[in-house]
Every structure is written in C-alpha cells, then in structure tokens.
Amino acid sequence: MRLMALTFIALMSSSALAHDSDCDLTLNGDVTLKQGTLTASLNNNQSLKLDGQQAWLDGQALDLNDDQQALLNQYHSESLTLAPKVADIALDALDLANDGVTLAFGELFGPDDDLVMDLTQQIGQLRSDVHQQFYAEDGSIRFESKNFDEKYLNREFEQKLENTIEDAVSRSVGKMMMKIGQQMISGESSPEEFEHQMENFGERLEVQMEQKAGLVEQRASQLCSDFRALDDLERRIQNQIPELNGLDLIELRGKRLK
Numbered sequence: 001m002r003l004m005a006l007t008f009i010a011l012m013s014s015s016a017l018a019h020d021s022d023c024d025l026t027l028n029g030d031v032t033l034k035q036g037t038l039t040a041s042l043n044n045n046q047s048l049k050l051d052g053q054q055a056w057l058d059g060q061a062l063d064l065n066d067d068q069q070a071l072l073n074q075y076h077s078e079s080l081t082l083a084p085k086v087a088d089i090a091l092d093a094l095d096l097a098n099d100g101v102t103l104a105f106g107e108l109f110g111p112d113d114d115l116v117m118d119l120t121q122q123i124g125q126l127r128s129d130v131h132q133q134f135y136a137e138d139g140s141i142r143f144e145s146k147n148f149d150e151k152y153l154n155r156e157f158e159q160k161l162e163n164t165i166e167d168a169v170s171r172s173v174g175k176m177m178m179k180i181g182q183q184m185i186s187g188e189s190s191p192e193e194f195e196h197q198m199e200n201f202g203e204r205l206e207v208q209m210e211q212k213a214g215l216v217e218q219r220a221s222q223l224c225s226d227f228r229a230l231d232d233l234e235r236r237i238q239n240q241i242p243e244l245n246g247l248d249l250i251e252l253r254g255k256r257l258k
Helices: 003-019 066-110 114-134 145-150 154-188 191-242
Strands: 024-027 031-034 037-043 046-050 055-057 250-253
Touching: 003 154, 031 066, 037 066, 066 114, 066 145, 066 191, 114 154, 191 250
Parallel strands: none
Antiparallel strands: 024 250, 031 037, 037 046, 046 055
16 A cells, blocks of 8 residues: 555645745736736736836836836846746646656556546646646747636645545555455465565655656745745835836745745
C-alpha cells in the first residue's frame, strides 16, 4: 500500500505549490490580458488600460511625462512576462500529477489498463481546460482573473483533482487484490514477493517525483519573487502618478525571499 500513498502524495504536491506560506498571492480587482493589452480595475472602480506604449484611464489617454510612461511600460512588460510563467507552472503541476499516476498505476496494472487510461484522460482534460484559459488559438497568452477566481487554480479546482485521484485509488484497491490472488494461484509470486516488488518500485517513483516536484517548486519560488517585484513597481506608480494611486492589484503575504 506504500505505492498508493506515494502516488497520492506526488499528486497533492502540485496543489501544495499554490499554498506556499512564503508566497500567499491575491489579485485585487479584475485583470484581463488579451492580444497584448492589459486591462485592470483599480480600487477606486476606475479602469486602466495599457498597451506598452500608451495608457488610458476610463477610456481617456493619460498625459504623462517620459518617466511616468516608462514606469507604466515596464509594468505592462513585466505583466506580459509573468502571465506565461503562471501558465507554465500550472500546466507543469498537472503534468506532474499525470506522470505520477501513469508510473504508479501503470506499474501495477499495465499502461493500457482501463483505470490508467481513464485517469490519464481525466487529468488530460483538466490540463486542456487550463491551457485554453491561458492561451488563445493563435498561441498568444491571455488571462482573465475572474475565470481563475471562479473556475481554475483555486481550491475548488484543486478539490476536483484530489477527488479524481482519490476515486482512482479506491478503484485500484480491488484490482490490486485480484492481481495478488491471480499471482498466488498461478505460482508467479507470493504476497511477500509482490509487496517487495512494489516497495522497490515505490522507492524509485519517490525519487523521480521528488526531483520533478523540486523543479516546479523552484520555478514557483522564482515566480513569487517576480510578483514581489511587480508589487514594488505598483507602489512606485502610486507614488509617482497621482491619477493611479488606486493601482493595487498585487497583494502578497508571507516573508520576503532574500
């Protein structure tokens, strides 16, 4: 049964990334990124639009000096850079989950088993849903914060993934007992030999999944630093452009990384 526990732990590590106590991120207001244009609601209910060259507040072009425009162009550029990083980490976390179930249940029942194929399909559908929310048909990055508050990358989405895995683990117990019984009847191996085989595989799986999860966690940690830099840039904009003192989209709690 250690193999089942390892599988579940590997899959849940992807959800844990979103709840790092060192990087508790909240987006205040609505943020939309489409075809290179960033639109954001300010905390005074005004709407800011940036295209990397000009800025509009409630549809009116802002009259800015060179330094002020440079700050907003930097904000626009860094936001466009961050969006695909968020997308890639989310997709990598789902790939990590898929790798875990493919390796674990594939070792138990074979890669063509109905349970393995069904679970892979379900996780693949979740991945496709997330991908479509981050990338347009032409491959350009897009983002709409409202969708992720209501549908994706929130606790409800994580619960859906967890329920999918828990259901698969429950279904696998009966199949594993049948497999052990068949091997005992055929004389292929004893329960002790089967358990030893699974323990050895479990150790190999643990090493592989820890390595992959470590890479995702490193990227998530760097992403946290990038969001902190964007948060700092917001404060500079608030101080230097009075019309945008309501720009406060990024809220980060937790200790700062050195």
